[in-house]
Amino acid sequence: MEYPVWQLALTGGGFWVALISTLHVYVAQFAVGGGLYLTLTERSARRSGSEELLAHARAHSKFFLLLTMVFGAVTGVGIWFSIALTAPQATITLIHTFLFAWATEWCFFLGEIVALLVYFYGWERLTARQHMTVGWFYFCFGWLSLFMINGILAFMLTPGDWLETGRFWDGFFNPTFWPQLVFRTFICVMAAGLFGFVTASLMRMGDSRTRQMRNCSLWTVIGLAGMLLSGWWYYTALPPQQAMLVMFKSARVSNYLHWFMMLAPITLVGGVLLAFKLPRKPAFALSLVVLLLGLGLTGSFEFMREAARKPYLIFNHTYSNSMLKADVSTINETGMLQQAKWIPDTLRIVTDENREQAGQWLFQLQCASCHSRGGFINDILPRSANYTPQGMDAFLSGMGDMNPYMPPFAGTAEERQALAVYLTQTLHGHKPVTFPKPDQLDLHIPPFNTHKDEYVLLAWARQGLRFISDTGTWTLQPPGSTLRAQLFLRGSLPETADERIKVSFAVDGPYPPKDLSGPMRRIAPGIYEASNIPAMPYRTDKSFDPYPTFTVTAVDPETGQAVASTKAVLPACTRMGCMNCHGAQWKDKVNKAGIADNVADNVLAVHDRRSRTNLQDRAAAGQVIDCRSCHTAKQGRDNREALNLSASMHGFHAPYLSNMDSRACALCHPAGLQRDPHKDADIGCVNCHGSMENHAIALLKAEQTDNKDVGEEMGRITPRDMELEEITPRRPWEQEPDCLTCHEDFGAPESDTAFNQWTPDAASLYGERTDETGTVMCAACHGSPHASYPALENPVSPLLDNIQPVQYTGEAQVMGANGSCKACHIEAMEDPAHHSGMGLE
Amino acid sequence: MNPALLIPAPSPIPIHWAWIDTLLVLTFTVHILFMNTVFGGGIIALMNASGKNEPVARDLSRLLPSQLALTINFGVAPLLFLQSNYGHFDYPGSVVMGGWWLAVIATVLAAYYGLYVYDFKYASMRAGKPLMLTFALLMLFYTAFMFSNNMTIMLRPEAWLQYFTDNNGLGLNLADPTLYPRFLHFMVGALAVGGLFLALVGHRRGKQQLTDTGMRWLTRATIVNLGFGLWFLLSLPQKIMLQFMGGHWLATATLMTGIALGGVAIWAGSRKAVIPATAVIVLTVLLMAVSRHFVRMFFLAPHFSVRDIPQLPEYSPLLMFLLSLAVVLGISVWMIVIFRKAEGRA
Secondary structure, three states: OOOOOOOOOHHHHHHHHHHHHHHHHHHEEEEEEEEHHHHHHHHHHHOOOHHHHHHHHHHHHHHHHHHHHHHHHHHHHHHHHHHHHHHHHHHHHHHHHHHHHHHHHHHHHHHHHHHHHHHOOOOOOOOOOHHHHHHEEEEHHHHHHHHHHHHHHHHOOOOOOHHHHHOOOHHHOOOOOOHHHHHHHHHHHHHHHHHHHHHHHOOOOHHHHHHHHHHHHHHHHHHHHHHHHHHHHHHOOOOOOHHHHHHHHHHHHHHHHHHEEEEEHHHHHHHHOOOOOOOHHHHHHHHHHHHHHHHHHHHHHHHHHHHHHHHHHHOOEEEOOOOHEEEEHHHHHHHHHHHHHOHHHHHOOOOOHHHHHHHHHHHHHOOOOOOOOOOOOOOOOOOOOOOHHHHHHHHHHHEOOEOOOOOOOOOOOOHHHHHHHHHHHHHHHHOOOOOOOOOOOOOOOOOOOOOOOOEEEEHHHHHHHHOOOOOOOOOOOOOOOEEEEEEEEEOOEHHHHHHHOEEEEEEOOOOOOOOOOOEEEEEEOOOOEEEEEEOOOEOOOOEEEOOEEEEEEEOHHHHHHHEEEEEEEEEEEEOOOOOHHHHHOOOOOOOEEOOHHHHHHHHHHHHHHOOOOOHHHHHHHHOOOEEHHOOOOOOOOOOOOOOOOOHHHHHHHHHHHHHOHHHHOOOOOOOOOOOOOOHHHOHHHHHHHHHHHHHHHHHHHHHOOOOOOOHHHHHHHHOOOHHHHHOOOHHHHHHHOOOHHHHHOOOOOOOOHHHHHHHHHHHHHHHHEOOOOOOHHHHHHHHOOOOOOOOOOOOOOOOOHHHHHEEEEEEEOOOOHHHOHHHHHHHOOOOOOOOOOOOOO | HHHHHHOOOOOOOOOOHEEEEEHHHHHHHHHHHHHHHHHHHHHHHHOOOOOOOOEEEEEHHHHHHHHHHHHHHHHHHHHHHHHHHHHHHHHHHHOOOOOHHHHHHHHHHHHHHHHHHHHHHOOOOOOOOHHHHHHHHHHHHHHHHHHHHHHHHHHOOOHHHHHOOOOOOOOOOOOOOHHHHHHHHHHHHHHHHHHHHHHHHHHHHHHHHHHHHHHHHHHHHHHHHHHHHHHHHHHHHHHHHHHHHHOOHHHHHHHHHHHHHHHHHHHHHOOHHHOHHHHHHHHHHHHHHHHHHHHHHHHHHOOHHHHHHOOOOOOOHHHHHHHHHHHHHHHHHHHHHHHHHHHOOO
């Protein structure tokens, strides 16, 4: 990063280069083909003795001089000026690498000018033979100019062996040199025909004009046909990997290809139509239209060629933003603001005060060569509008891998965050996502009389926190919590409750009444369950509480009396982080929760673009898209094509969330999910589930064992701190980290990493297991997953996740801990019957 | 902020630097001679737009567009060689003045078309004639001033600091005291060479009126330009100025010979000796171009010497260039010769 870049907010770097070069190249190619056209037309006129044709050649030579020598020559210099201002590093590389190619091209340019001046001013002065010889020289010099420029243009797309050898000739005669030369020569022929129409159509009506219009038509048709044939050769000359990228991976290339394929036949039809005898005015008008079509055609080719080169200016060497590929690792280590020379001294280190300004300079260095700010080309405003600062930071971190047409972000994490803040906060006023502090709950713990009460009722949520998508557009995780309860008849040796006893649940507080109360099903002796409870964080008073409590009551139907009653929290949260990258808005703006309509739409739009689906159309037609209809929730044996939901979501997003700790998880999953003592010990998501990268790889590998194609996703993820082979495959929801990995024999942990050892199947999950007597479920005494006792991290109330321990033992602790056996056993116990340990040895 | 820290590292060159510097000075000399014929010729045409000297304007109007074509062409080569050895100074300077600089493309284009309109519509335009020519000359004046800015801002990294207060490319080198005498020295030089060009045309075509007018311009403009040259010399930082006053013998010898030849040109002009004056002027311009190159070296000396550029030798492309140049020049000479020989037939 040695050079400054001209900072143009409105047009971005690309606009001037694109404008000047598209026009120049068209005219310059006309200059080459037109030279041949002029000379051949003059020869034909002289041989046939046609004064009219000779007059046409003469008139055409004036038009030619004014267009090619003036406009063509000056805009050619203009391309040079504009690229030196917007991409100085790459331009200086091209100048130095091909110094004498440019110099040689200049010689031919000189020859062209002298020849054209002599030709134009020599109609009367030179003999016919001399004049035509000068014409031939003009054409030769013009074509040789093309020959030289072609080498450099082709080099940028396919530098070939030059990347290793650095030799001039390896770069010049690169893999696409010859096919592109032939291709461009045919463009020249077509351009000669198209420009020929303009002056030929103005000839006096008669045989000469008709013949000449047909000639121009022939030039157009031959040029176009040759372009298509040599275009195929050109394509096949691309190195296979690049050809794949061009044809199948790049939406931009296919967009321009679409234009090219559409304009080619229209230009052809126009060119053929002009061969028919049309009156002067309509013919002239049509010739101008066809000329513009030709500009569109060649322009779409040039854009296609440029897009095929993305994210490079010199393929595999210099990125579009002039950064050298070889420099990226150094810049990542030391920082772009340290490495770049043209940075104000005050911005070398990112601070809270200069963050936005540093971000702006980083934008100029890394983005502005392609992106304008509110301008015509690649406007950054709509492209950054959907992100929060955190989301943009994640997006930037995945650039290059996930968006192969963009260079990777180069710089430190702080610099990346500064750029993200600029792109979101400065440009759109999007603040980093923070949540309002929840109202503190005045919790009434149900009473328990250790002397009188006959029963102990334990109740817990099957999931520590249900993560809910609440959009009507698609269904990812619908509401549907599971509440479990276990009822014991107290005694020296407690018994599971009689099957006569009925257990029911009912929500506390102002929630919509529907389905939030009802009986619980007895699923095993003493064990009760209610599933699909539509617990939601939205209260009817518009307040937001992701931790609604439910009263669970056991009733003896014979007496109609409640024998036990407790409360349980059934956490449910709609703070899915999709909005971080898909729309930057919440559905419920006050409470900052829920999936807004624009977010839901954007998710589908990205899916459609990436996976070539039509979900947006289907959603617009009123269909609710059920993600799991393709991406089955669990290991997807029913769908051979799509990955299961977890593998797909984590596999796709992992490249954006790499090299982070548990903060990666919190970008999508709600905060307040983990509320157990691990949190206090700084043991977060990644300690058990692995880093985002390894987590995703484990899920993908399980899909791979089911013969699913995960190559694309896997290829983008680099395993973290371990080898790919070392990562154990894992089926989502059936295989989870095992508590006993760290708590060996239920003892104190010796490690803080449970990653890579999974429960063998669904029955072995913490939430489904029982103690060694086979009667007491782990969660009955230890609480919900991610909120195991003593779970003191609940933001609403530290008691909320410890209701039963407090109710039955008076303290937030594991049921039975610290000699609290009496809660169930009536008397103190000596043996750790449920499992070893239990604080009794 | 230390502006010297902004200087990019030079990229390697494929041949010995002296080749490139030589090509730079030679092609620049040709460029500036052509540029002088356009601008100087244009001013002289404007000054003779009416009255008995009007044929001077008509003759010039026919020549100016082609001279501009060659000016542009011969501007490309020195700019290329400059960017090879000094691009790491030229590019930052260009970016600082990016907006003004890119506008040069538009002004050259406008001047070019203006000169063609002036020529092709000469007979039909009445009052518009001098207006059109004035317009073209203003465009060229702007272009020249921007080139002077560009070539001087590259020598002063301290002027690059403007980038940090205005990075929209609207900086210029106006604070440089050498800019004004340097620019005026060039522009007045253009009037002298423009006069010589007119005299040459008159000499070849046997039109004494053209020769007389032209030689008058040569003599007077050169006398004035001695003054501007002196001002330019005195405006240089003292350390650099002293290099031309014996500090650096080659630089001193070059400049002094150039000044002496300027005197000879005044004498030849007053004697209306067209061919000797031409020879002297070409040599003078060459020596002044070399002196200008010395100025550049002296300005950059604290930061950089052309000897520092790393070299990755590869001489075969140079051979290709020299061969192409020889062929193109050979054919061009042939074309010009047959064109000139045919003058009578027109």
